[in-house]
Amino acid sequence: MSAPAVPAADPSLPARSGAPVGLTETQVAAVDAPSSLAVCTQWLEGPEGARTGRTRLLLGGIHCAACAGVIEGALLRVDGVRLAEVNGAAERAVVEWDPARTRVSTLIEAVRAAGYGAFPDTGAEAVALARRESRRAIWRLFVAAFCMMQVMMYATPAYVAEPGDISVDMVQLLRWASWVLSVPVVLFAAGPFFQGAWRALRERRIGMDVPVSLGIAVTFVASSAATFGGLQAASVFGREVYFDSLTMFVSFLLAARLLESRARARAAQSLDAVMRRLPDAVERLLADGRVERVPAAELVLGDVIRVHAGQAFAADGEVLDGRTQVDEAMLTGESRPVERGPGDAVSAGCLNLGSPVTLRVTQLGAQTRFQRIVALVERALTERPSFLVSVDRIAGPFLWAVLALALGAYVVWLQIEPARAIEVAVAVLIVTCPCALSLGAPVAWLAAAGNLARRGVLLQRLDALEALTRVRHVVFDKTGTLTEDRLALALAQPLSQPDRLDATRVRAIADALAARSRHPLARALSASADAHASAGLPALADLIEQAGAGLQARVDGRTWRLGSAAWCGADEAGVERPAVWLAMQGEGDAHGPGERWQPLVRFEFDETLRADAAAAVASLQAAGLRTLLLSGDQPAPVARMAAKLGLGGHRARCTPQDKLDAVAVLQAQGEAVAMVGDGINDAPVLARADVSIAMGSAAALAQARADVIVLSDRIGDLVVLHDTAVRTVRIVRQNLAWALLYNLVSVPLALVGWLPPWLAGLGMALSSLLVVLNGLRLARDRVRSTPAHPLPAQEAGAVREAALEQPAVMTATSGA
Structure with missing residues (x-):
């Protein structure tokens, strides 16, 4: 089976004549090429074989929450678009579209026609876009800052000179010089503000660039009128010039936006890096011994590929040749590399840290664990929580209130002191911009x-x-949640002592029989045999395995059995745990009616508790959370597990409906409930819980119903999850409280004329930067690494960092 084919573009779609908006014909062909779509598009199966494309787009030019709404509106107006989700902070969009009615190039053109940048979300293009935007932002900041310094130099004499010290002609000359230097600031450096305002107004929206642009324009026009009209001319704009304030707050705002964009990139970096792990090309080994280099998108099931040290695996596969260490942190969160050799499975996106290996491709595309993780990351990068949607709703009316407040301040100050009316109105426009609220x-x-x-x-x-x-x-x-998916030997209970055989020999015979069976209990017994391996396993003769009963073989001239109580002639009354018995043939014919067996040892097994489960439960309880165990198992093992972990309560023999009812009762009492599960039978209760958490080894249905997936399978990560949630909400509330306090203090100061426009611009810029840096505190925690390494720590770290720094995915979208 090969990777899913990419649907060809519908020939009935309108032909393109000439260069379309924003893209040349060459770029259109590159963007719509199947190899390009394979990198940024996931194909979803619909009814009757119809397919829907789900494409990731990288966006440029986003500066505020209103920009996301403008882009969403532009995409949704494209015929064939079924869904568009834009996250302004991550500068990403996910679009679901019908390949029979539109193309990815048409989506890109729609975004560009709205005034924003749009590119297929590939690693190479993301790096190039970030570099281009950063370069442009730095140039704008340089022009604004350089002109600001010169304008401040020309404005200083007017502030320090006594009346009569400077002639009228000299004052007018200084104003003209300031005007000349302010023109490039307004026309070039402040261009993004005017472009953003125009885009918002064209979409009949009001964004945060509107009051900023209005403040810049009004300040420049008023100052220009005073400059052209001369010192004695009176106008509706007054006689004062504000070129120094204008250039200063443009510089401050550009500096803040540059820092904000880099901070936002850092915030999305960890999620973004997960999607950048696949290599752009791989070495495929052909049957005749030749090696060819092909794009990862052209691989098919059964291909044999070579992966060098420092490269990521392009697909799920089975190692055929070579041994290496693999970084599986993307899948498990565990920073320690794991050993992989012939016969072992490796997953797409994981890094080869040791030496070159050859593997056979077993899974591609959406069937790989990597693709499932990418789908989750897409959702995280584009989803806007309801809390943020509410904030965005508030921002619109707030901006209208800002404009009304600025107009009212201008009218009032015209009656009080006309010369300062413009200054006060501009200060109100700038200082109240709700960037901090939305960022x-x-x-x-x-x-x-x-x-x-x-x-x-x-x-x-x-x-x-x-x-x-x-x-x-x-x-x-x-x-599968508190316990691992395997059993462990809990007790070896001697029942009798045979003649001429010591306990070590008896155990060796049990281990030899267990090693020949694939039954879970036999495998658990065999796995515990390391301590007895030195005694050597005896040879078995006449081995038979009875389905549902156990094994029988001859050792040392006697017949032995390992299996169920009935098979070994034992009494299982009072045994509450899973168990197997070892029995030796007694008197009578082993194949006749007089058959009798002497049980020698009973091996009891118990579930293996996850290593960090007890500490995690204790930490959750210390955080004020109540814990409850709901299991379909028998009462005795459930009670033992609850006692071992110190759980607050437990219930056994629970059906899926019982679990659902138990959660519903808690919710009826007004309690919010988090459910942690892993099985298909947990899917209904996961869907009902306020927060649903599935383990990485959980069934696909359980993961589909879960809000959070713990790929690492570590119960301890639930503590980290809860702590992170508490810190996140606390920081969000701090940011909102700061934005509210800032406006409560600064707006009255601006209204009474105590806050000049340049200081208002500085305050707005610093306020936005403050909330962004406060939010980035959540990204500073690092995953605890385990010191022990199959590779030397420095070598493994160097290989990992080198691999991650390489541009990952990409294809022919250059210039798009």
Whole structure:
């Protein structure tokens, strides 16, 4: 089976004549090429075989929350677009579209026609776009800052000179010089503000660039009128010039936006890096011994490829030749490399840290674990939690109020002191821009999601972080959640002592029989045999295995059995744990009616508790959370597990409906509940819980219903998840409180004329920067690494960093 084919463009779509908006014919062909779509597009199967494309787009020119709404509106107006989700903080969009009605190039053109940049979301293009935008931003800041310094030099004499010290002609000359230097600031450096305002007004929206642009334009026009009219001329704009204030707050705003864009890039970096792991090309080994280099998108199942040290695996596969260490942190959150050799499975996106290996491709595309993780990351990068949607709704009316307030201040000051009316109105426009209100929360959410992703905890719903802070009950499933999916030997109980055989020899015979069976209990017994391996395993003769009963073989001239109580002639009354018995043939014919067996040892097994489960439960309880165990297992093992972990309560023999009812009862009491499960039978209760958490080894249905997936399978990461949620919501509230306090203090100061425009611009810039940096505190935590390494720590780290720094995915979208 090969990778899913990319649907060809519908020939009935309108032909393109000439260069379309924003793209040349060559760029259109590159963007719509199947090899390019394979990198940034996932194909979803619909009814009757119809397919829908789900494409990731990288956006440019986004500066505020209103920009995201403008882009969404432009995409949704394209015929064939079914869904468009834009996250301004991450500068990403996910678009679902019908390949029979539109193309990716048409989506890009629609965004560009709205005045923004748009590119297929590939690693190479992302790096190039970031470099281009950073270069342009630095040039604008340089022009604004250089002109500001010169204008301040020309404005200084007017501030320090006594009346009569400077002639009228000299004052007028200084104003003209300031005007000349302010023109490039307004026309070039402040261009993004005017472009953003125009885009918003054209879409009949009001964005944060509108009051900023209005303030810049009014200040420049008023100052120009005073300059051209001369010192004695009176006008509706007054006689004062504000070129120094104008150039200063443009410089401050550009500096703040440059820092904000880099901070937002850092916030999305951890999530973004997860999607950059696949190599752009791989070495495929042909049957005749030749080696060819092909794009990863051209691989098919069964291909044999070679992966060198420092490269990422392009597909899921089985190692055929070579041994190496693999970094699986993307899948498990575990920073320690793991050994992989012939016969072992490796996953797409993981890094080869040791030496070259050859593997056979077993899974491609959407069937790989990597692609499932990418889908989760896409959702995290584009989803806007309901909390943030509410903030965006507030921002629109708030901006209208700002404009009305500035107009009212201008009218009032015309009656009080006409010369200062423009200055006060501009200060009100600038200082009240709600950038801090709209930036602080999304950056904090992205930083938190990125930090969790580094630990192997992926959020499917960002709202889960806010909901987690309201949770008071954590409900656990037992098997596969608190325990691992394997059994361990808990007790070897001697029942009798045969003649001429010591306990070591008896155990060796049991181990020899267990090694020949694939039954879970036999495998658990065999896995515990390391301590007895030195005695050597005896040879078995006449081995038979009875399905549902056990094994029988001859050793040392006697017949032995390992299996169930009935098979070994034992009494299982009072045995509450899974068990197998070892029995030796007694008197009578082993194949006749007089058959009798002497049970020698009973091996009892118990579930293997996850190593960090007890500490994690204790930490959750210390955080004020109540814990409850709901299991379909028998009462005795459930009670033992609850006692061992110190759980607050437990219930056994629970059906899926019983679990659902138990959670519903807690919710009816007004309690928020988090459910942690892993099985298909947990899917209904996961869907019902306020926050649902599935383990990485969980069934696909359980993961589909979960808000959070713990890829690492570590219960301890639930503590990190809860702590991160509490910190995230706390920081978001701090940012909103700061934005509110800032406006409550600064607006009255601007209205009474105590806040000049340049200081208003500085205050707005610093306020926005403050909330962004506060949100980035969530990204500073690092995953704890384990010191022991199959590779030397420095060598493994160097290989990992070198691999991650290489541009990952990409194809022919250059210039798009």
